[in-house]
Amino acid sequence: MKDLHQMADASRQAALALAAASAEKRNAALLAMAQTLMCHKNEIFAANEADVKEATEAKLAAPLLNRLKFREEKLSAVTAGLEALADLGDPIGKTTYACELTQGLKLYRVACPIGVIGVIFESRPDALVQIASLALKSGNAVLLKGGREALRTNAALCDCLREAAESAGLPADFAQLLTTREDVAAMLKEDELIDLIIPRGSNEFVRFIMDNSRIPVLGHADGICHVYVDKAADIDMAVSIAVDSKAQNVAVCNAMETLLVHRDIASAFLPALLPAMQEKNVRLLGDEAVRAVIDAEPASEADWATEYLDYTLSIRVVDNLDAAIAHINHYGSGHTDCIVTSDTAAAQAFMTRVDSAGVYHNVSTRFADGFVYGFGAEVGIATGKIHARGPMGLEGLTTYKYKLMGSGQLMAEMKSGARTYTHRLLDEECPL
Amino acid sequence: MKDLHQMADASRQAALALAAASAEKRNAALLAMAQTLMCHKNEIFAANEADVKEATEAKLAAPLLNRLKFREEKLSAVTAGLEALADLGDPIGKTTYACELTQGLKLYRVACPIGVIGVIFESRPDALVQIASLALKSGNAVLLKGGREALRTNAALCDCLREAAESAGLPADFAQLLTTREDVAAMLKEDELIDLIIPRGSNEFVRFIMDNSRIPVLGHADGICHVYVDKAADIDMAVSIAVDSKAQNVAVCNAMETLLVHRDIASAFLPALLPAMQEKNVRLLGDEAVRAVIDAEPASEADWATEYLDYTLSIRVVDNLDAAIAHINHYGSGHTDCIVTSDTAAAQAFMTRVDSAGVYHNVSTRFADGFVYGFGAEVGIATGKIHARGPMGLEGLTTYKYKLMGSGQLMAEMKSGARTYTHRLLDEECPL
Numbered sequence A, B: 001m002k003d004l005h006q007m008a009d010a011s012r013q014a015a016l017a018l019a020a021a022s023a024e025k026r027n028a029a030l031l032a033m034a035q036t037l038m039c040h041k042n043e044i045f046a047a048n049e050a051d052v053k054e055a056t057e058a059k060l061a062a063p064l065l066n067r068l069k070f071r072e073e074k075l076s077a078v079t080a081g082l083e084a085l086a087d088l089g090d091p092i093g094k095t096t097y098a099c100e101l102t103q104g105l106k107l108y109r110v111a112c113p114i115g116v117i118g119v120i121f122e123s124r125p126d127a128l129v130q131i132a133s134l135a136l137k138s139g140n141a142v143l144l145k146g147g148r149e150a151l152r153t154n155a156a157l158c159d160c161l162r163e164a165a166e167s168a169g170l171p172a173d174f175a176q177l178l179t180t181r182e183d184v185a186a187m188l189k190e191d192e193l194i195d196l197i198i199p200r201g202s203n204e205f206v207r208f209i210m211d212n213s214r215i216p217v218l219g220h221a222d223g224i225c226h227v228y229v230d231k232a233a234d235i236d237m238a239v240s241i242a243v244d245s246k247a248q249n250v251a252v253c254n255a256m257e258t259l260l261v262h263r264d265i266a267s268a269f270l271p272a273l274l275p276a277m278q279e280k281n282v283r284l285l286g287d288e289a290v291r292a293v294i295d296a297e298p299a300s301e302a303d304w305a306t307e308y309l310d311y312t313l314s315i316r317v318v319d320n321l322d323a324a325i326a327h328i329n330h331y332g333s334g335h336t337d338c339i340v341t342s343d344t345a346a347a348q349a350f351m352t353r354v355d356s357a358g359v360y361h362n363v364s365t366r367f368a369d370g371f372v373y374g375f376g377a378e379v380g381i382a383t384g385k386i387h388a389r390g391p392m393g394l395e396g397l398t399t400y401k402y403k404l405m406g407s408g409q410l411m412a413e414m415k416s417g418a419r420t421y422t423h424r425l426l427d428e429e430c431p432l
Helices: A004-021 A023-039 A040-058 A064-070 A072-087 A126-137 A148-167 A181-187 A203-211 A234-246 A263-279 A301-305 A321-331 A344-353 A411-416 B004-021 B022-037 B041-057 B062-068 B072-087 B126-137 B146-168 B181-187 B204-212 B235-247 B263-279 B301-304 B321-331 B344-353 B410-414
Strands: A095-102 A105-113 A117-118 A143-144 A175-178 A194-200 A225-229 A256-262 A285-286 A312-316 A336-340 A358-363 A381-382 A390-392 A398-409 B093-103 B103-113 B116-120 B141-145 B175-178 B196-199 B225-229 B256-262 B284-288 B313-319 B336-340 B358-363 B379-384 B390-392 B398-409
Touching: A004 A143, A004 A175, A004 A181, A004 B344, A023 A040, A023 A072, A023 A126, A023 A148, A040 A064, A040 A072, A040 A148, A040 A312, A064 A148, A095 A126, A095 A398, A117 A126, A126 A143, A126 A175, A143 A181, A148 A175, A148 A301, A148 B410, A175 A181, A175 B022, A194 B390, A225 A234, A225 B284, A234 A256, A234 A263, A234 A336, A234 A358, A234 B235, A234 B398, A234 B410, A256 A263, A256 A321, A256 B004, A263 A312, A301 A312, A312 A321, A321 A344, A321 B284, A321 B410, A336 B022, A336 B062, A344 B004, A381 B263, A390 B398, A398 B235, A398 B390, B004 B103, B004 B116, B004 B141, B004 B175, B022 B041, B022 B072, B022 B126, B022 B146, B041 B062, B041 B072, B062 B146, B072 B126, B072 B321, B093 B398, B093 B410, B116 B126, B126 B141, B126 B146, B196 B204, B196 B321, B225 B235, B225 B321, B235 B263, B235 B336, B256 B263, B256 B321, B263 B313, B301 B321, B313 B321, B321 B344, B336 B344, B344 B358
Parallel strands: A117 A143, A117 A194, A143 A175, A225 A256, A225 A336, A256 A312, A285 A312, A336 A358, A358 B398, A398 B358, B116 B141, B116 B196, B141 B175, B225 B256, B225 B336, B256 B313, B284 B313, B336 B358
Antiparallel strands: A095 A105, A105 A398, A381 A390, B093 B103, B103 B398, B379 B390
């Protein structure tokens, strides 16, 4: 077995080479990946059949088994994704700040790759291709740890990606597969070689990673999303937004978990909501004020902090906009929260004061997604506030460096006054 | 004594209020701070005298004692800094991405404060005013822990800043002072209330913080900066850049620690360098190839990884550009590194492949500084790659939120095809 430290060091070397590779080369590698996967599809399907057989014998739950299966349909989706990614603009090399500091001395801030990223992901094997290709597009190397059930499939897929990268003149070690929990534990210690960890998993799992590594973590906590129906809401719109936010897909992080209703509109709104939610088989929990208007089970304090990910909704009546904002900032998870109102001032106050990655006016919370936002591809959704927040596109996998170009300028000249600062902003791209 | 959890909660409430405060109000508070400090200068100076007296009795080293002293001159610098900060543009509210997702549905990414930031800083009391004012300018609340020796001065300064904020209609709790190490330990546990920790101190101290908190840390590691003299360097320019980078101020993180010299230019360059470094009393350590040309003590492997912060320089001869880049990526700290050359292709390779926050061509490493870069004010220098990298201006204290404004759009409509994505980029500011 390979030593994790050696693997991390190989990732570092691969990252240094990738940082100097042109966009043309990186895009060619993405197209080569699509081809290589098609060429080796029989090996991949055979590996996946072995994984599925073992998982079936181990009585893996049906939804997980479906996620594990990797056949023609998923392969087509994956190769189409690779081709679309090759077509996206280059996240690397853009100048985001340019300034003449003193005569003949020009500073440029230029987007560049982060370096080495460790990603721990769920059992879906298509996630491996997605993550590795996003990393390569943005010039990063990845250490990948997938679900145990998908080990053979992941190994077959990773081999293809490495072969394709090499055929395009890039280092195969841009992607390396970890296979054991011990590898993950060892990876968390390599803070000199690894720049970022992205754990995709439960809240507890993300916290475990944070507790056991110095490496920065971009994680995803709960998605406790709210819709607040203001007193100035259009009732039909509020009902349809509530139903879409809750029931269009209950198992996702951008689904609504708690509905807040202004006291003045409760007796008109709740009776309109009830049949619409009943039609979707949504179980309703409410506080006393809700239960005075419609039939609902009693909600407890714990419900306000629960991510059901199910056909269950907690409903609370609030006295005013301030109370709604306070509830969301206290119980919410900072993911996505919506106000339904025709009052622009109320919308503005809500959107300024609710401390969440997404603050919505008159639209379903289900729109919180990187593809929907126009990023082309999504790395994940970050619920922290550092580096990236909300749906993360390729930009989340980049950092920047400052390039300073002079002709012998010295600090001693600045201190003596022989030269002075000009600080003239420039509207130009970095030439090197 | 106040409970740290209560303090952190008060910071969170203050941050929520600050996030909704206008730029006018925040700037008025900064000007009020300058006035309040002038009004209370006698109390501040008395508190500082008591701190200095105790530190003198405890035989604090002279340079530290000088940093501790806070008299008229430092007060003037601090109030001038507050006035300049009030004049700087607002880091909050700028739209950095705008896109129509589908008809009538507009997405805006808008800069906003991070929230609550814990800052642990050195004994210099002027740092307290600097940090607290940068936080307020960018709409953040801070928990401040300064050096033990400056306790009375810091308390007097913090009281003034809180009074000034309140007089401008902002919460006094935007700034709160911690006084003990136990407070710091307790602060590190408040990951639900605190969004970011900025430790200003030694490398070991930053690592201690990272090991003991789930809260993201923006820290500053070593500054092991290099100058590489390429074979195509102008020798006079190379000598003056080397002298400025090493000796203009040896005690700072952007001073050069190791000089790399291309083998082909060593016999011409080193004899020109020697007298210039001798004039500045710089002690020279060199590898065998260096010592074959000039008089220098032998350098050991450990020297390549040492931040001297002193009149000492290690020098190494390298075979070519690749070897220089490999040396820097292996031994450097990713702070700031310079190539001196008249060969544009070599400069481009160096700047692309050296994995540092600052990559310089023909200019002293001493220019790595937030004020020099045109940011007006500097929060610190980040040597990690996540969130902010290199000299951090006010932008480093901000994050963003996504504001989505619709008229009842539903995900069910997108899935059924009743609506389609337009993803039309907009060139406009967020209206709310």
